[in-house]
Amino acid sequence: MKQHCLYIAFVFSFFLQSAHAQLLKPGFDKEEYIETLKINHKVHIALDKWSESKTVADPSSFRFEYRSPVVAFDNIWDLWIHKDKSIALISVQGSIQTEASFLANLYAAMIPAKGELQLDDDFLFKYKLAEHPDAAVQVGWFVAMAYLSKTIEAKIDSCYQAGIKDFILTGHSQGGGITYMLNAYLENLKLDNKLPQDIRFKTYCSAGPKPGNLFFAYDYEKMTDGGWAFNVVNTADWVPDVPFSVQTVDDFTAVNPFRHAKSMIKKQKFPKNIALKRAYNQLSKPSQRAQKNYEKYLGRMVSQAVRKQIPNFRSPEYVKSNYYVRTGTTKVLYADEAYFKLYSNDPNNPNIWQHHLPLQYLYLAEKLQSEN
Template identity: 40%
Template structure:
């Protein structure tokens, strides 16, 4: 009888283990997963007409919505019926501070601290490469949301949840990218459990940081654990303004010591090439100073009207923004152009939930 009881117990454990394994998130782009997450994301925008909101799957249940913090940042927690938690970060709202967060595009190191107010200093690591840089406006958003995010993640973990889907559209996607990096390095430091399984869908995402940040992000999420979905007709993924100077290259490069190289050349070549080099180098650096002045220094003054105790950090002299994440490209076709024709008066014609939902559903159906 005892042997039979032990056998039954072992079978039960095996069944539970099998079910648990089946429920875990899988790497790779999953169309239905993405469409469902678009439906979840649409619920954060009360001002959207119903026709603009993708349907919400009955498999997802709303659990929590954070207070509005920072520059009108907010996120929501949902739980899928197979015990997968969904963190959805809201994108830009109609409020001025929310837009200022996007335009505040000076770059700062991907590891450091940011003083949000007199009592809150956000300590962060978003990359292991010291050359990695990120967008300071969206870093404010991440720092403002981090306390409630981490509280809810730990609460879900305590209830038995191990799998987390991260979702964001537009500004929310940029914040989701930074959050994914933040969680990775918290896990590395032992501040979050190592058995968390995290998958990210970043929809209509602008560029969150420089090339070295993108390298780091794509490495830590390699093998299909973070997707950036882009409508090729959408202008938002083309932002912020990007500029590459000679200072943005790796240390080992042919431009590092041009003067020494030119000294070995004949005088006419030395004079001509030296003149071209100085013009290109000086003009690109002048443009960088202009970007930093207007998208950093002047914007920080406007940011402080919403966050009076915010202390602007020291900016890095770079604007070499790059897209991050495994790309899922939605390529407009004739049917799409008929449904969503270009219209100069509708600048967000290709950026909303409907065009992304429509294209993805048509182009990425499993064969």
């Protein structure tokens, strides 16, 4: 009898654990993404203005719980809790119509994806977003993520204490760029045993820009492999194609044909070596000059404005690269003829956000075939 009771207790415990493990499932979920879009629409609106916003329907499965204080580049995030399941959703605000908000986009130099950054006199942020020593990310969105992480980590802890172990991370536009880094930061906290191992993160970046270089992308894609992170992109939207990207001969993996090109050219006989050297310089130097200019203007010069926004911020050493790449699993929202009948694709259209807002993404997302 005792053994029978122990068996029942074991089975009951197993099913409880299995039920929890199935709260968030891998793979793109159309309805899940649509719910994040509705919430990402809300995070851009003042709480007292929610009732006035009618362009996008309210989320149906989640209830609003918390809005963070404003930090860094006018950044905030919202916490929502599922009405029927132990799932929390963290929504990171994207760009808003303030100079500070767009400053995060302009601050587009790269910094290492692992290290420490002095953000304020009393705020030394130690971080790891990737294992690869050459991984690098956009500094503006990283700074925003670092400031937001204080309250996010605190709320994750309180949710966990309340029994919530499944978290959806999401953000639209700039919020998507920040969410890439937030996901990487939190997953690496798990790897370093600084977060409970039974926490599960699932990420929907929406209209997200390119967050970092190829080595960051490789680490991120390995970390989220199996259907745990997506970047959803409208093919008519220009934002996922920024920041500007420049590839130089220094951006390749360690073993490549360009590393020893100069020494190989020197070994050639005259005048062949002169001709090859001239050709090589004409091909390689323009991109190297462009990278230096991007670092100068989008790094050192913009950092002067950043220090006005964040007075005690100390500019980091920048990575000598601007090789931004598309990162993670991309879910394509294909803008077709029916879409363009509603939303003009005329290049002379002065509304540059025509294809970028949650409303347009919602229209295309609703046309997707459900995969689950």
